[in-house]
Structure formats: structure tokens, C-alpha cells
Amino acid sequence: MSFGPPPSVYTQSALAADTHKRRRKRLLGGLAVLVVLGLGAGGLLLSSAGDDSGHASGKGAAAAPQSPDAVRESVEKVPGSPEGRLALEHDEEGLSANSDTNPRYAPGTWATKKILARGVANRIVGLRIKPPYDETAWTLKLDGHICATSRHVTADGRTAVVIQPPHAKGSKQEGVCDQVVFFDLNTGKKLWQKKMPSPQRAFVTNTNLTLTKGVVAVAWGHGSVAYDMKDGRRLWDSTTVSRCEDKGYAGGRALLALVSCGEGPEATYEVQKLDPRTGRTRWTYKVASGVTTVYLPSSDPPVVAVAAGDSKVTDLLSLDGRGRRRATISLSGYDAKCGERYFLAPYFGVLENCDGLVVGRTQAYVMSKENIANNQPSDWIVAFDLKTGRSQGKFDGRELQMVYPLRMSGDELLVYRQGAGVSAPAAVVSWNARTDKETPLLFFQLPDEEDSNLSDPTESDIVFEQGRVFFGQRELVHDDKAPKDPVLMAIGFGSAGLKH
Template identity: 60%
Template structure:
């Protein structure tokens, strides 16, 4: 069986992509769309919640982590939720082709994102746009990790130019480790026997001291400190690693066979050796599997459908099934997420789903009723699979889960007009308590796209929320106008 290269995504029209993608979460706002929103970022409506000081539970000391562990942070409740613009960067000189922006990370001082063939760090400071550093890579970004280390390092896979037989085939066979504080390239390695690693099938994950990459026809892991190869799998084996989920553990998705006869298993690996510690065999007939979390282990499966039908939670100690949760009525958004194909590594990324230590939170499908909440986020007990609370959106104001923080879920709720702002909220499913973190308005022309997790990467870190477009395309009527790339909001009056 031959495996030809996919069409290059870097020359594909975004208009063409729009025709074949499914906009599952977009809808018209009807009469609400006639309300005039702020033309620029406007702050207000702080009185919708009472002012709150530091919450003792969130004022606890940060978890002490080794520098090479995947970063875990905890948020403090701000003294006031009033927000202000802290990052805004526009892409200049766009061509008529789509410019892709894979990857979004945030530290205390910088927002970092990938754009085409480079990584850029933007200073978090109100009032102006400042690029702290820009790192030109040796090719287009093919895959990113959702994580960084405690000392702010991450890795990307790139597509360098090739000569000879590999020329023009779009092979993604080099991995780069980068310091996100400085933009310095720490090491770069050529992946072994990666002739069939493409932007459509390459997945990348980080765990303590290890960078692991798989592309369905081979895999490799590197020591994070030195770039030394730790292990790799044979390209001729019947069963191949499709990709990994990282963080506190390393979870592998293994596929055996091809097409309709394929079967899957999930393995927890010893990250330094690649040897499995336990194996969970996925039922036959499943069409696809995603790994939204390695610890606790959570699988999102497509059982007889092209969409995720169920979540399966496993016991992290032995891999035994703990619970199965039906996704009927829910939108975990695993898979292509608004793009025309599974680009940049999708195996561990489900922007409609967040997994905490003993709760998982999933976004519901949208309601079409004008007087009903636009959607809701439902919490489930990871071990039992039972519902454990729900957070309702508001009419025309969708809610999106962003990250777990201890017992809290940090979520985003979109705005609707100049009166009802967008919000970042911490919600405790045990007590049903809501704590406002930020209140703000997004620019009117960009609000719809920025609030859609299929079109925009949304992240909350260190008291700031960041929005980074997955694709950027110029307006042909104003071809020379810059296009918004990334926007951040932080607490008003905070000294940076």
C-alpha cells in the first residue's frame, strides 16, 4: 500500500477550506446582532458580580515542580475583574493564501504563538504591541505540543526543505526544542525514517524530561535536556504508534491494521524506554480514538460514527476501564477543529473538553431556542462517569471550558453587546460557586471568530486570557490591511 503526501496546506485557499469544513458551532444571533458593540476593546459591567478579594484556596503556594516537568499553574482571584487590553498583534503583508497559526503558549511575561515558519513572543504589557523575540524556523510548523515545561520550554515539528526523492513531498522530519522566554533554539534533530511524517498525521507530546513524536508509520522519543534519542519504533511493524498524550504521564495510541479492519489499543508507557506499563484494548468497530488526557487517562472514541460518541475513563494504575460517558448532546470538538484537515497534531487536543484530576468538563451542543442558554458545560465524575454539576451559558452567550485549576474549571463566556461583557469565570462544580476573573469586550469585528474555539485557540494563564486565530486571511477589499493574529486581556491597573 502506498502512502503519497497530502496536498500542501500552505498554499490552500482559506475560502476553499471554508466550503468543506463543518461550522458546527456557528449560528446567527438574529435580533441580537443588531445591537451595536464596541468598536474597540471596551471594559465595563463590573457590577454584574460583587468585588472579590483573594480566595484562600487559590492563594496557596504554587506546586513545586522540577524544571523538566510539564508546567502546572494555579490562579489567584483578582481584586477586581475589570480587564484591559494587554496584548494585540497583527499579521502584516498577508498574501491571498491562508496563513496558519498553530500553537499558543503563555508565560507570566509573554504570549507566544506559532505562525507559518516562525515562533514569536509578544510582551504582555497594556497600551502597545511589542514583539519580544522572533525565531525563524527551517520550515513550516507541522505539529505542536499543547504543553510547556515548568521552565518554559516546548517543542515543535517542522517541515524543512528537501532535495532529491523527498523534494516537494512535504515531509515533516525535524523536531526543535525552544526556550519560550528567550526564543532561543536549544536543539534540533532529524527524526529517523520519517519519510511518511506529514502535517496531517504527526503528533507531538511532552512529559517529564522527554519529547515524543509519532506519525503512524514510526515514532521517536528524545531526552529533553540533551536531544539524545531515547527510543524509536520500527517503520515496518504491523502495529504503529499514532501519537501520544503527555503531561504527568505518557499515553500512546497504537493502531493495528489498515482502513476498516483497524483496531486500537492504548498504552501507558515508560517515557524513558518506550516500554508499556499497561495496555487497554479498545473495542472492535471503533473508527477513531483521541487522547484528551494522560493522567487521568481519558479516551474519546468514535464508535460507528465520524464524531466522538463516547468518553472512556481508565484507572491510571492498571488501565482498567472505569467509566463510559455518552457524548450524545455534547461537543468535545476532538479532531480537525475548524481546519480542512487534521493539521498540526490533533490527537490530544479537544477544545470542547477539559480534564481535571477527578472531574472532566465537556461543552454541550448549541441550543437553537432564543430564550434558552446558548449552551452549557457539564461536569462528570472521572471515576464513576456520573454527572457532577452544570454551568449554564446565557441566551446568545456560549460558554467554553478552558482549563482545570484544582477543584475549579476556568471557562470563557462570550459577550453579546456593550452591556453584557465577555467573561472568564472560575466555577466550582462541587459548590456551584462562580468567581469572576475577567470582564471585557472584544473588538466587534473579531468577536465572533475569537469566541469560537474551532477558529481560535483560547488560553488562560497567570490572570490573562489570550485569543489566537488558527487561520489568518487578508480581506481582498483591503489587501494591505493587517490581520489580527493574537489578542490578550489582563487585569486593569496591574503593573507588568
């Protein structure tokens, strides 16, 4: 499969990433972990519309009404029974030519009430969430391979991707990502497709895409552009050669830009809040010199993740509404997992992706580094106050059962807890850091042979939406023992009491 920028750029990046490839396997041994589950009678699990960046609530709370073009914010409700059952299972075929060094990429996982959509190579597949669990509702064929995705979805179920149309081998356009496609997740209908201005240096390794209210924004370091969601009309762009360039954007409730000035180790960074409709700068925060990498895990409240003198994120910087620093949170002993997908290769947009970190209205939730000591939790999640930087609560995992922050649901954090055999199933729970109350939402069992990859957020998308949890591997390769057999692409679970 031909995929990516010209060989001088993409192939070198891919080869470097492949040298670091590994498949993490959790050693369960013969240890039995016993868990007593209080499973009530089957009941209806209700949920309001929401997305991966939504904000939590407690029991029975409802999400505030949103306009159709706002980025969704989910509020999940407690089920009558958290006992899980299979809601969806789908395999990908024709992978005999794909290996660890040449996978079929599957970037992007989005869920609505009725559809789970997955990006695969040069198409988007919509899977119907109802028996018989493996029914394709629609397929949106794209004019090229996917280059960038966003976790954000509008309140009425739309999102976007950037694609790489095929160009003549050896031409200057080979590998260029120059098309934005906006589509409906419920129907698979392409709503519009636009060519980016001056995209000659936009590749899968540097193109970032995001959504904010009514706007789709793309930046690739050497240019940027924003489109109106309604009709694809270009709102503003920046393609002039300058010492300072937009590296990417963070969306959601607001629009932040990461601006890089200069080249190489001498580069400095700024974070700017932009007016989404005009691109005008509302405020600027200058990142301290010596910072080598910057991520933007949240636009509102604005939070900046920085790597200072290290390849991994070392600190979180909380900013106020005027772009002034409120608090610095040291991440020594923590693992925000920023930029760790695709074995550290910067594919499909990395600026907003920190899989060990979730930002709420007033707190940031960060997972610890893995703890390998016996008879102790494998890890834990700590809530930090964004105003003071002080810790305000701790959620412990269990031995051999790591916990990962998924997203906010109102004022509560949704947490995925790995399973450890039949006696200790996997779970999604809601945690209130202020009261330290844990509420189970769903218990389920992943397939044993896929558990390790599916449970690792650096290898698979984990999406909780409308009372269901979905897992989607980002790289699809054949089984060496059965290279012609189909491979699990997506699996989901819902409450036994949830109606379709």
C-alpha cells in the same frame, strides 16, 4: 506559499477541508442582554506558573512546586478586580496573497509571565506583555514551516515544535516533517534541533507531538521517537515496519500512546501507557472493535474519547491506574469538539485536542451542543465523575453567550463565556462543580469585527495564563475590502489591577 506533504497527500486533504470551510457568525440581532457586574477596587492579580493543561485550585491556594522539566500546572488566584484592560495586541502584515483557501497558518499559542509566543508559518514570534502592547521581544526563525505543536509547556517555560524543512520539488522528501525544535519561550533561544529517524512518511496531516516530564515525544503512524529535554539525546524510537503502529501520544503527567493495528475500516486500536524514558509498555487497554476514531484528551487520569459508528466522539472511557475501564460516559447531546480545528483537517497534531472537553483529577467537563431556543442558555457544561460516569454539576451559559471549558486550575474549571455586546462583556470565570460556586476572574470586550472568530475555540487558541487571557487566530487571511491592511494575529486582556 508552499506548505505540506507531496501534492498527492497534502493537497487533496486541503481541498477536501476547503469544501467545508465556513465562517461562523453569531446573530445578536437587536437583543440586549443585561448583566450586573460587581467590580471591586483595582487590586493585584496573582498567579503561579502554569499551562493550558494545569489543574485548578480555589481562592488563595498555591500550586505545588514542580521540577523545571515537568509540564506546568497552573493555579490562578482571584483578582482584586476582574475589570479587564488590554494587555497585548499584535497584527500580521503581508497577507494580500492569502485567502480562505490559502491561509497563512499560525499554529501554536503559549504564554508565560512576560511573553506571549505564537507560531506563524516558518517562525515563532515572542510578544512582550506590557505597554505599548505590540512589541516583538524576539523572533525565532525556523528552517521550515511548522508541522506539529503541543499545548504543553515546561514549568520553566520551554516547549517544542516539529518543522518541515524545504526539499526539492518532486523529490521523495518534499513535504516531509523531519525536524524537532526545542526552545525557550521567555528568550526565544533554540535549545536544540534534531532530525527524526526514518521520517519519510511524516507529514503535517499525521504528525503528533507532546511533552511529558523531561521528554519530548513524536509519532507519525509510521514511526516514533522520544528525546531528552536536557540535550536532545534520543531516548528511544520505533521505525520498524509492523502491523501495529504508534499513531500519536498524549503527554502531561504521564505518556499514553494510541496504537493502531491494521489498515482502513478493519483497523483496531489500543491505548498503552509507556515509560517515557524507555518506551516500554506498562499496560494496554484494547479499544472495542467498531471504533473508527480515538483521541487521548488526558494521560493522567487516563481518559479515551472514541467515535463509535460516527464521525464525532460518542463516548468517553475513563481508565484506572492499571488501564482497566472504570466508566463509560455517553456524549449524546454533548460536543467534545475533538479533531474539529482547521475545518476537520488533521493538521498540526490532533490527538490531544478536544476543545469542548477538559479533564480534571476526578471529573471530566464536557460542553453541550448549541441550544438555539429563545430565552434559554445557548449551551452548558456538565461535570461527570470519572469513577462512576454520573453527572455531578452543571454550569449554564446565557442566551447568546456560549460557554467553553478552557482548562483546570487546581480543582476548579476555568470557563470562557462569550460576550454579547457592551452590556454583556466576555468573561473568564472559575467554577467549582462540587459547590456550584462561580468566581469571576476577568471581564473584557473583544473587537466586534473579530469576536466571532476569536471566540470560537475551533478557529482560535484561547489561553488563560498568569491572570491574563489571550486569543490567537489559527488561520490568517486578508480582508477582501482592504487586502493590504494588517490582520489581527493575537490579542490579550489582563486585570486593571495587574502590574506588568
